[in-house]
Amino acid sequence: MALEDVTLQIDEGLTVVSGPSGGGKSTLLRVLNGLVPHFHGGRIAGSINVDSQDVITTPTRRLARTVGFVFQDPELQTVYDVVDREVAFGLENVGMPAPEMADRVEEALRAAGVSHLAGRSVRTLSGGERQRVALASALAMRPRLVVLDEPTSQLDPEGAAMVLDATMRLVQQGRAAVIAEHRLERLLQAAGAMVSVEEGRATSGPPTPPTPPTTQPTAPHMTSQPGPLAWSLTKVTAGFGTHVVLDDVDAAGNQGEVVALCGPNGGGKTTLLRLIAGALSPTKGTIERRPGRIAYLPQNPTALLHLPTVRAEVRMTLDRANESEMPDVILQKLGLTEVAGRYPRDLSTGERQRAALAAVLPGHPKIVLLDEPTRGMDDTARHALVHLIANLRDDGASIVLATHDEHLRAALADRVLKVSGGKVVQAT
């Protein structure tokens, strides 16, 4: 049961939806525009009304004029390849005459704060810009209600700030907005109501301040000194074709040490991780790494998952590494015991992320490379991850984290390297 016995009234202004991964937030949001049940199927009972329209009997495509929807992944909601055409897509679908459509597109771009992007190719936009274009696309229909499902989960801090600012601006313009989001601090200042969804049950009330920062996890070292060198790059240059991403770079990491990589999107963090992993060869320079297994979590880790159960994914990695550890050890550490027998791709976004971590991290890897490991994670999962990484570090693994997550860096990083403009420097 994804949702059970839910009674809610959503008024104008900003409503924040919170709750743990897999609790039913996405299902609740999709009920508001009829994607549940019309697109996703399933059984539904009770009544749902949005702006006096019965959601159960009105197809989603008809509700599109009333409810705008912005999804998590900015890349998977783009139909056209030019910004203004993309914003016009919904208006074209409802058969609006071209002259009126042009005015609406301009208005929507302005409302989302992206007028300057008109005419740009969507592929050239950053994640934050793409997500604001998605917001403009929803606003172009002049909906009574705008629903945003974790719109910043795939974005870096700058991109997330852009989207949240745009969301708050549309609320100030008098629209109703419902947003599911983990970054609550900024939103709660403007929120009129908060809905908590957990295990399919929803409760509404006034906005509650986020958990104080004192509860951020800490992971003190078991040992005071890092061990011998685990990996090093000497005078390394790398890129794609003629495009140089990293130029004449020196960097190194030790056993029992956590190195965090920060810097803007496209700065070269992922390229550095791939070089250390041996997945990418440098055009110049030398790379050395200690012998032993490398655990690598790519940017889109859920793409890895293909076996029938989460436990089978973990077992496969352990079998290949000839490790005797039982799969349930890491599943318990990451809070996945209850879903261990389920098909990984049926899980919620946050659970999938943890399943992918469980699939690459079990046993005793010597080098651990994680690309944005906390993307889309709730606080509980983040705490579990911090402890797991700390255990691996204390076990002697060399850890490298490419992350925008300041809390994760604060909790774990012994050193922070800034990767930007093709260079790698010690961050101050």
Next chain:
Amino acid sequence: MNARSVAAWSAACLFIVLFATNPVYKVVVLAAAIASLAVGAGLNRMRGLFTAIALIATFATALNFVSAHLGRTTLFTLPPQIPALGGPYTLEALAAGLSGGVTVAAAIVAAAPFSLMLKSHDVMDALPSALSRTGAAIAASLNLVPSVAASFVQVSEAQRLRGWRPRGPRSWAEVVVPVVLTSVEGSIQLAESMEARGFGSGPRTSLRAARLKQRDWILVATSAAAVIAFTAGRAADWYPYPQLHAPQIDIVPLAACLLLFTPVLTWRSRG
């Protein structure tokens, strides 16, 4: 650039190259297609295409040379006991293979403007209104192609680091299955997004209707003229067997092929 005029030019190129047997006309059409594409898309963007057509054309040529043991001008002979490969290798088979290779190359280059020069919305705008919904769905799915390629690289790297090694066709399932599943999920998410934006709710309109400008009309007219002139000009057939001979060149069909160079004048460089 109007997709309808590009389609007219591509269709004219394909008509001549597929219906002509004379390799001279095929070579002229190939030259026209390459020159036009170089002007419209720029040489840098054609590198990958050149590599692909060189490989395909070479394969087509080699296949005929190896399999057609016909003709009088024997270049060398392999013992007939060698299965499939044994027998005489002739100049005539090589010439026929080259002609086939040029046909394939010209056909690919003539169709290439759709991927190298036009955006998906250009093609959509050019479709008749009855096909606009189909066109929107195709445009959306085309936008997923780059993410599928990126997903393949990412999954194969990550699986390799989980201990996967390519050992025969079955082992590739560990890479192909996640890539396919991810692509299917991506398609479903895109369909969900399209549904939430009213796709399929009724007759569609377009922000910018596709209108033919003067240069587009010129291209449509010259393409039509090329097809008519080539058909009316009754180009002499060419068949290299049993003895290779030079193809006959007629003025009218040759002029028809030269008309296909029109885009060199009408397409602005996008390189």
